Amino acid sequence: MSGYAMEPATPTEISTRALPPSDQWSPAPVLPVPVCRFENFLGAERADTLLSYAIAREADFYAGTVLDPLTGQASHKGRNSLVLPVTSPVFSAHLADCLPLVQEVLGHRATLTQSVTLLTAHGEGGHYGVHTDASRVRDVGTALSAVYYLHRTPRGFGGGQLRVYDLLLHDGGVRPADSYRTVEPDHDTIVFFPAGAFHEVVPSTCPSGRFADHRFTLTTWISGTEPATPTNVTPSRIGQWMARAAEGTRPLAEVTPDHDGASPVPLPAPSPTTRLTLPTPR
Template sequence: MSGYTMEPATPWEISPRVLPPSDQWSPAFAVPAPVCRFENFLGAERAAALLEYAIAREEEFAQGTVLDPLTGQVSRKGRDSLVLPVSSEVFSSHLADCLPLVQDVIGSRAALTRSLTVLTAHGEGGHFGIHTDASRVRDVSTAVSAVYYLHRTPRGFGGGQLRLYDTVVRDGRARPAESYRTVEPDHDTIVFFPAGAFHEVVPSTCPSGRFQDFRFTLTTWISGEEPAPGTPDPAAPRIWQWLADAAEGTRPLHDLTEDHDGARPVPLPRPGPRTRLGFPETSGGPGA
């Protein structure tokens, strides 16, 4: 039983002296990017095997690059990480099986048909400054980015969190906000978000300096067919349109013949009748 005496409330008027009338309603508002995260994505056995695969190929990793959207030049500015282009039928099947559920959660309606994947490794000082994935996909207004995390237990590194920035919209124009959400790089977890969302990887530390103690990821960009120029999808959720608008300045001006880290696109398999997570295939996902 409550310790407070229940008495009828008396309504009060807040006078214009306290809250003067406004001439117009024109606030800027911050919209969080939709995100979907799964734990135990591959399972202990597959995750352990994939981690050992990555560690065993230390000599095959190369320095990760970025692409200047204006000049098209490849550089390492704002990024310190190692990359190895890869593909995997098993991993692609897991992506395809959960993608209908992911699209329901994050509000994507596009038909996504192909993926591009690299293994990454972050050691002492490893980071990736604020960016979008517009240089990785055909249509940033529909594509989905996925980051799958791997590391030894206990962790041999610190930091390395993903910051997923909100989008500020004012007078119909969008730009990245200063506010963000943080995703921890936990082993055998994966996070999905729109490729147009601004994000960064904060600097990591690795006291031992050993490659096996680095922060590893499988980073994948999932996209569809080439969009018609200048014809945004009117059925796309408004947040996806805002994200694409804010990311437009990071899109390369010139058509790319290949990925700047050497990754190659592969067809995404159709999802099975039931996903490995035990959810039925949704009617609005690819392959419906």
């Protein structure tokens, strides 16, 4: 039998001594940024083959860059990672097949037609400070970012988690909050989130120093080829707020092409036989 009383309780008033009066509530709401994560995205055989390819291309990687929002100049400030621009029809097909479900989960309504992809490697001290992906896409409010993870088993590195920051609305503006969602860089998993979200890669360690023990990713930016209009996108309120904040991180000068040398490729149409959908509610 329960040790709690079964009779309805009489409400007890909390005195102003216990809870002093206040003339206003918090004016700074914190909004969680949506993410969508898949496990076993490519499958064991494809993932292992892709990892072997990344390790074999060690000599082709070079230092990744960031763009100064004011000057548009590329530098390595706030970032320590190696990159290699790549394209893959197989990976693009997997992206296209899952995008309808991803957009449903994220509440995303934009038309997405192309992607830009970098193969990245983070070793000892690898990191990427807090940033948005506004420099990678034309309309940051309608684009998505995706990070697909690869590594050896057992994992040869430590750290390297992705942090996706919540939004803080304050004094009519928007900025990253102190709170965040942490995503572990698990092999053969992928995470999607709005390209306007503030995020970072925390520092990694690689005790062996071997390239094969690095944290590898396929980092992709997915967007439309046409400017956003009311007819091809209905941005959510949180999407509008994120875009407004992210625009402050976009270089003022027009910058083309991609500062790490990646090029956009068209996304194929989702396959009608493999297209993922949400389960039907019962």
